[in-house]
Amino acid sequence: MQPKNSPAKPSLLIAFGGNALETPESSNRQRDEFFAARRSIREVAGLIKNGYGKIVLTHGNGPQVGRIFLQQELTKNEFPRQVTLDVCVADSQGRIGYILQNVFDSVCAELGVNKKCYAVITQAVVDPGDPAFQNPDKPIGVFYSAEDAERLARERGWVLREDAGRGYRRMVPSPKPLEIVEKNLFQNLLDQGFIVIGAGGGGIPVFRDASGGLSHGVEAVIDKDRASALLAGEIGIDCFVMLTAVDYAYLDYNSPRQSPIKSATAEEMETYMELGHFLEGSMKPKVESAIQFVRSGGKRAIIANLNDLLPALEGKTGTQIVPD
Ligand code: ADP
Ligand code: MG
Secondary structure (H helix, E strand, O other), rough: OOOOOOOOOOOEEEEHHHHHHHOOOOOOHHHHHHHHHHHHHHHHHHHHHHHOOOOEEEEOOOOHHHHHHHHHHHOOOOOOOOOOOOHHHHHHHHHHHHHHHHHEEEEHHOOOOOOOOEEEEOOEEOOOHHHHHHOOOOOEEEEEEEHHHHHHHHHHHHHEEEEEOOOOEEEEEOHHHHHOOOHHHHHHHHHHOEEEEEEHHHEEEEOOOOOOEEEEEEEOOOOHHHHHHHHHHHOOOEEEEEEEEEOOOOEEEOOOOOEEEEEEEHHHHHHHHHOOOOOOOOHHHHHHHHHHHHOOOOOEEEEEEEEHHHHHHHHOOOOEEEEE
């Protein structure tokens, strides 16, 4: 069947959470990551069959970038050149982009869907004056002893912090993205009818120099939902969907009073956020991103379970966030 390009269908940016590529703990086979991706990509191909044409896919990279960073730490005596974190993020975008692009082709062939997708290595501009650089609060990589932590801080200028009695971990800043460098490329590829994969792991953080050019990558990580909301706004996406491990954003999460938020305006979500209903580093950035998106011209943002993509788009489940 040929996909219909019905003008009635909204353009979409779908952000896959870390669970989209999750493989069983016991899995040692690279192929399993392809199988895991297959489930999510089938859902997307299903949407294309339903007439959705303009789709951007973004994804997290937490476990992948953690492993890339760890492999390098374990082989640092053999390969002493320190690969900086921006390059680790780029590596993770490459490997995840490849898996998604490969699986997309295979699933489309299987389902008779005539679409191509491309993965775009994506950089996001951040501000050197962002307060996150004064307060690195995102832990990455392995645990170190107090002596190793002291030495790494001295030798490499890292910030390390004790983590709940389990040892010391490297802490990196998580600044706000200001601009997606490749936004016009996303727009052009969409206009030409391609599905576009990008902003992996929130994008590679970079500084712009005074002349407006890009200076260099930065040792930081960006929340993928924040980068996704920014990109969706910049390229005029109608509907921004964040797929994750829970069915809704909840009030009083994990308490006996827990209740799902089925539909809310940006202002209502802001009130819930100020009352502390959403945890830092997980649900809070999703809610902030949803608010930012609908206030930058987006029509609807959705937070839903990874398995509920179509029903969530139909408004049957998930937290539906609309402009004020
Ligand atoms: P992702 O990889 O999808 O970004 P995160 O772990 O960053 O996943 O965010 C989703 C998680 O947020 C949920 O699995 C849940 O544990 C947590 N969470 C925190 N507060 C809430 C809330 N109020 N409602 C629902 N989930 C919440
Ligand atoms: Mg997250």
